[in-house]
Amino acid sequence: MEKKRKRRLWKWLLYTLGTLIVVIVGTTWYVNYYIDKSKPQIEGEVILEGIDQDVKVTRDEKGVPHIDAKTDADLYRAQGYVQAQDRLFQMDLSRRQASGMLSEVVGKSTLKTDKFFRTFSLRDAAKKSYDGYSKEAKQVLAWYAEGVNDFIKQAKKEGTLPYEFKLLGYEPEPWTEIDSLTIGKYMAYDLGGNWDMLAFRHWALTNLSPDEVQELMIHYPDNAKAIIEENLAHTVKVSGQFDSSLIPNEFNGSNNWVISGEKTKSGKPLLADDPHLGLSTPSVWYQMHLTSPTQNVSGVIFAGIPGIILGHNEDIAWGVTNVGPDVQDLYIEMPNPDNPTQFKYENKWEQAKVRKETIKVKGQKPVNYKVIVTRHGPVISNLAFKKEKPTAVFSMQWTALQSTQELQAVLNMDRATNWTEFEKALRDFKAPAQNFVFASAKDGTIAYKANGLIPIRKRGDGQFPVPGYSADYGWKGYIDFDKLPTVINPENGYIATANNKVVGSGYPYHITDFWAQPYRYERIVRMLEEKDDFTVEDMEKMQLDTENLYAEEFLPNMIHSVEKQGKLKTVVKLMKDWDYQDSISEGAPLVYHLWMLNIQKQLFKKSMPADVYDMMPGKYNIADELLRQAYKGKPGEFVDKAGGVDELVTKALQETVNEIKESYGDDLTKWRWGDYHQVVFKHPLSSASPILAYLLDSEKMPVSGSKVTVRAAAPDKSGIVNHGASWRFVADLSDLSKAYHIVGPGQSGHLKSKWYHDQVDDWVKGTYHETVINGKISNGYILILKAK
Numbered sequence: 157m158e159k160k161r162k163r164r165l166w167k168w169l170l171y172t173l174g175t176l177i178v179v180i181v182g183t184t185w186y187v188n189y190y191i192d193k194s195k196p197q198i199e200g201e202v203i204l205e206g207i208d209q210d211v212k213v214t215r216d217e218k219g220v221p222h223i224d225a226k227t228d229a230d231l232y233r234a235q236g237y238v239q240a241q242d243r244l245f246q247m248d249l250s251r252r253q254a255s256g257m258l259s260e261v262v263g264k265s266t267l268k269t270d271k272f273f274r275t276f277s278l279r280d281a282a283k284k285s286y287d288g289y290s291k292e293a294k295q296v297l298a299w300y301a302e303g304v305n306d307f308i309k310q311a312k313k314e315g316t317l318p319y320e321f322k323l324l325g326y327e328p329e330p331w332t333e334i335d336s337l338t339i340g341k342y343m344a345y346d347l348g349g350n351w352d353m354l355a356f357r358h359w360a361l362t363n364l365s366p367d368e369v370q371e372l373m374i375h376y377p378d379n380a381k382a383i384i385e386e387n388l389a390h391t392v393k394v395s396g397q398f399d400s401s402l403i404p405n406e407f408n409g410s411n412n413w414v415i416s417g418e419k420t421k422s423g424k425p426l427l428a429d430d431p432h433l434g435l436s437t438p439s440v441w442y443q444m445h446l447t448s449p450t451q452n453v454s455g456v457i458f459a460g461i462p463g464i465i466l467g468h469n470e471d472i473a474w475g476v477t478n479v480g481p482d483v484q485d486l487y488i489e490m491p492n493p494d495n496p497t498q499f500k501y502e503n504k505w506e507q508a509k510v511r512k513e514t515i516k517v518k519g520q521k522p523v524n525y526k527v528i529v530t531r532h533g534p535v536i537s538n539l540a541f542k543k544e545k546p547t548a549v550f551s552m553q554w555t556a557l558q559s560t561q562e563l564q565a566v567l568n569m570d571r572a573t574n575w576t577e578f579e580k581a582l583r584d585f586k587a588p589a590q591n592f593v594f595a596s597a598k599d600g601t602i603a604y605k606a607n608g609l610i611p612i613r614k615r616g617d618g619q620f621p622v623p624g625y626s627a628d629y630g631w632k633g634y635i636d637f638d639k640l641p642t643v644i645n646p647e648n649g650y651i652a653t654a655n656n657k658v659v660g661s662g663y664p665y666h667i668t669d670f671w672a673q674p675y676r677y678e679r680i681v682r683m684l685e686e687k688d689d690f691t692v693e694d695m696e697k698m699q700l701d702t703e704n705l706y707a708e709e710f711l712p713n714m715i716h717s718v719e720k721q722g723k724l725k726t727v728v729k730l731m732k733d734w735d736y737q738d739s740i741s742e743g744a745p746l747v748y749h750l751w752m753l754n755i756q757k758q759l760f761k762k763s764m765p766a767d768v769y770d771m772m773p774g775k776y777n778i779a780d781e782l783l784r785q786a787y788k789g790k791p792g793e794f795v796d797k798a799g800g801v802d803e804l805v806t807k808a809l810q811e812t813v814n815e816i817k818e819s820y821g822d823d824l825t826k827w828r829w830g831d832y833h834q835v836v837f838k839h840p841l842s843s844a845s846p847i848l849a850y851l852l853d854s855e856k857m858p859v860s861g862s863k864v865t866v867r868a869a870a871p872d873k874s875g876i877v878n879h880g881a882s883w884r885f886v887a888d889l890s891d892l893s894k895a896y897h898i899v900g901p902g903q904s905g906h907l908k909s910k911w912y913h914d915q916v917d918d919w920v921k922g923t924y925h926e927t928v929i930n931g932k933i934s935n936g937y938i939l940i941l942k943a944k
Contacts, residue, residue: 191319194311195908196241198937202310206233206302207943213238214936218925219903219911222445222933229299231448232462234941236303236331239442243459243905244307245320246438248328249840250460251335254342255279259523260516261326267523270515272402275527277534278345280511281557282337288559296567297333300462304331318906320841339460340563341587344556346404346433348588350618351484351536351552353670353773358486358550358621359394361387364763371792372778373619375669383616386623390488390548397538400770405879407863407870408433409655409672410477411699413680414593414602416649417889421689424890425595425602428695429466429475430881432868437839437854437913438905441883443897445929446570453570454895454929456883463566466885468895470929471573472596473887477653479589481610481667482617483555485631487532487624488548496545499530500625506531532624533557551624553631555609556587575601575644582607583637591653597889604651606641606658609634610667617666635665649688652680654866670774675705675864683866692896695886698866700922702738706864707748710780711736713787714751717805724806727813730824738865740830740858747812747827749862754808754815755779759794830858832875837901837916854901854916884924896924 198215211234212224221238225231240247252258256274258266286294308328311317321327360369361384410431417423433440441456446464455467466475492498498505511527528535530551537549561584568581578594582605585592589608595601611631616622622629641658643651655672683698711731718728727747734744756775759782764772782794786801798804820827839852859877861867870879884898900919904911918925 191908194316194319195906196904198241198939201940201942203942203944204233204237204306204310205944206306207941209943211941213939213941214933215939216927216933216936218443218899218915218927219909220443220445220897220927222447222929222931222936224447224931226449228296228448228450231446231451232296232299233303233306235444235446235462236300236305237307237941238303238444239459240304240307240331242903242909243438243442244304244311244328245318246905247304247331247335247339247460248321250339250342250458254338254345255335256513256515259518261324261518263518264520267515267517268399269402271525272399274513274515274525275534275536276345276552277511277527277529277557278341279334279338281559282334282341284557284559285337285341285561286334289561289564293561293564293567294333296462297336297563300336301331301333323841336461337563339458341556343458344560344562344587346588347408347478347590348480348483348554348556349404350480350482350668350670350773351486351550351554352398352403352771354484354486354619354621355392355394355398355550356768356772357619358387358392359764359768361620362391365793368763368793371782371794373669374774374777374781375619380616380620383620383622386488387620390490390623392488392537392548392550392621393546395765395768398767398771400767403771403773405434405870406773407672407868407879408478409480409868410475411652411654411676411680411866411868411881412475412477412591412593413650413652413684413698414475414595414604415684415690416602416645417600419649419684419688419690420890421691422888422890424597424888425473425600426690426692426695426889427468427473427475427593427595427602427887428699428885429477429593430699430868430884431466431476432870432880433882435835435837435878435880435882435900437837437842437852437901438903439837439882439899439901441899443883443899443903443927445927447929447931451571452929454927455885456897456899461563461566463563464570465566466883468887468892468929469570469572470892471598472575472578472594473889473892473895474569474578474592474594475885476590476592478655479591479606479608479610479658479667480655480671481589481608482619482670483587483589483609483611485532485553485611485613485618486536486550486621487530487553487629488621489530489532489535489551489624490548491546493545497528499551501531502625502627508535530624532630550621555589555611555634558587558609560584560586560609562586574598575603579603579605591655591658593651593653595887595889597892600889601645602651603645604641604643604653606667608640610640610665612665617669619669639665650684652677652684654680670777673706673776673780673864675709676866676868679703679705679866692886692888696884696896696922696924699881699884699886700861701866702860702862704736704738704745704748704862704865706752707734708736710752710783711748713783714805714809717802718809720802721806724809724813726824727809730827738829738833738860738862738867740828740833740860742829743824743827745829745862746816746832747809750815751809751812752776752779754811755783755804758798758804758808758811763794763797828858829860833859833862833869833871833877834875835859835869835877835880835916835920837913838878852907854913857916857920859920881919884919884922886924893930894926894928897927898922898924 565585656677863870
């Protein structure tokens with residue numbers, strides 16, 4: 157009897173196991189089949205309803221689409237179609253985030269994000285901007301949307317939508333012109349913000365001593381007494397009000413430089429550009445080559461937008477870095493206790509605009525939300541959805557919320573043939589403000605312009621929130637286009653920018669007092685001064701340079717501080733032997749970068765709530781200046797509270813060593829920067845589960861460089877490099893039939909594509925690919941978009 161029972165049990169177990177295997181195999185097969193089915197078609201023919209004449213799309217060996225159309229109408233339609241083939245889910249997620257519509261497809265977890273972006277009013281600004289576009293630019297937007305929608309209709313009909321839509325259980329809505337402009341406004345948000353600095357300074361004024369507040373300022377304004385008094389008299393709650401995870405990365409920036417023919421081997425200019433943004437799967441950039449009877453232009457564009465924003469055509473090349481001016485001001489607004497949508501202005505209650513929004517939320521009822529907009533801009537404090545009635549709130553004035561026409565500038569830049577035409581196109585590029593560098597193949601001109609809307613204030617210089625209830629404050633205009641910083645054919649033969657200070661003391665207008673740390677710029681200049689026969693290979697090598705001038709400035713004094721304390725002798729020796737290269741094989745960069753972070757914590761963390769510390773912008777700049785002054789014999793309040801500079805530096809090093817030992821062991825000869833500093837290109841869905849992370853993210857790879865080296869690679873708190881050179885570009889103006897690129901992690905957004913993560917290794921090792929614009933593409937994949 158017992159034997160029969162055991163036999164039955166074994167049969168049941170075998171049957172169950174067999175069933176499970178069949179289910180697993182079947183599910184795996186189905187998932188694999190579905191994912192394969194959604195791969196973009198890159199060869200053969202596709203009939204499109206929207207185009208007038210056949211268009212040829214050739215993808216080269218790196219997946220870069222070269223679109224050859226007989227008309228501009230078909231060119232932009234094809235651009236929309238091809239972008240959607242490779243990046244539709246990214247495009248949809250981008251428009252949803254910028255518009256505050258993520259919760260509709262994700263659920264309540266993104267409700268806070270949606271409220272934030274509804275308040276920041278990017279989509280509303282895009283609608284205002286659309287009205288200011290020319291008829292021709294509006295037509296381009298419409299053509300592009302037609303192409304995207306051709307793909308959406310086709311993919312829905314054939315069941316080949318990207319697999320991410322299936323995972324989240326929804327289908328994309330038709331694409332609109334406003335969607336493209338909203339994504340453009342998001343880039344202005346990502347690159348053009350200083351509101352968090354103003355909010356932090358307001359908190360500091362109302363919570364710290366006057367001496368401590370002065371130390372937190374790079375430049376303390378002499379004439380700010382009245383503004384400071386107003387901040388002290390009308391306190392706005394800061395702690396607990398803002399989500400620091402939604403604030404753009406403070407290291408958003410870039411490197412660019414251009415060299416005249418006098419300093420190159422070919423006798424023609426060389427130009428290099430590498431924008432520093434978040435690193436993700438897929439890349440923020442999409443590389444393309446567009447050809448029609450009116451243009452032949454190659455470079456990159458944000459997925460979801462027509463044209464080419466950075467790159468070259470047959471005559472010119474250009475690149476950008478972020479200027480980083482003060483283009484956001486906070487106003488202290490006084491709400492009416494009896495009507496919180498009214499605000500005091502010149503001793504009268506003024507009715508604000510109330511924009512009623514409905515946020516759809518997956519799995520639950522829609523949420524009604526109000527955005528309140530004063531004469532200055534949207535109220536960004538939590539007045540609209542908290543029960544308490546604050547006596548003062550912040551509103552925000554921002555250049556990007558004006559009607560601006562950046563796409564119009566892009567379309568004209570793509571067709572420009574010389575500096576005069578290019579500079580004219582820049583008149584429409586207003587937000588975000590960018591440092592444009594330019595080179596011409598025909599006449600050898602090299603040029604630079606800090607371009608965009610930069611406010612001129614009635615009073616103050618934008619370093620603190622100002623009274624919104626007084627007509628004495630506000631903007632009285634913008635720096636005139638012809639007075640923006642400009643350089644043409646300088647005598648030294650080169651122009652370089654790296655988010656550094658671009659104006660001297662004699663410049664009559666305020667841009668900002670909070671420039672990036674100078675180390676990338678200084679290193680670029682050093683290299684540019686070394687020779688007069690530069691080549692493409694030299695430019696590429698410069699973009700990969702890992703020399704750390706930050707450590708060169710501070711480390712000798714820091715070592716001396718520790719030696720005076722007589723501690724950590726083996727670590728001190730390690731640091732003394734360092735060659736200042738942020739190399740993956742060395743231990744010193746690991747010590748130095750974590751050391752500087754711990755110095756910041758020692759200086760500031762105990763003085764403020766945790767969320768205010770997380771939000772605090774410019775920790776590096778401020779800590780740097782405090783160390784400089786301390787080593788000059790002028791320690792301030794923060795350094796004194798930390799026990800003096802020697803105690804501060806030594807204690808921070810001890811904490812650093814303890815942290816490293818906990819993770820990497822006691823043997824410092826085995827410490828490696830590359831064990832901590834590793835790049836991962838993460839997919840937006842990968843955080844949902846370890847399985848998705850395994851499938852969708854790139855593998856971890858050790859990478860040299862850091863946030864302060866020309867080879868930009870900034871890590872998060874865990875050491876994962878998630879920010880850096882999102883695109884590397886070099887152009888030789890002696891032969892603009894080609895240029896050299898790296899787009900990490902790759903061109904495609906589809907995980908089964910050969911171009912999904914094929915440039916991760918290239919990004920780490922610095923292997924550039926050549927992209928041609930003369931039609932000579934070998935081993936290309938040809939897709940013909942057939943007119944119906």
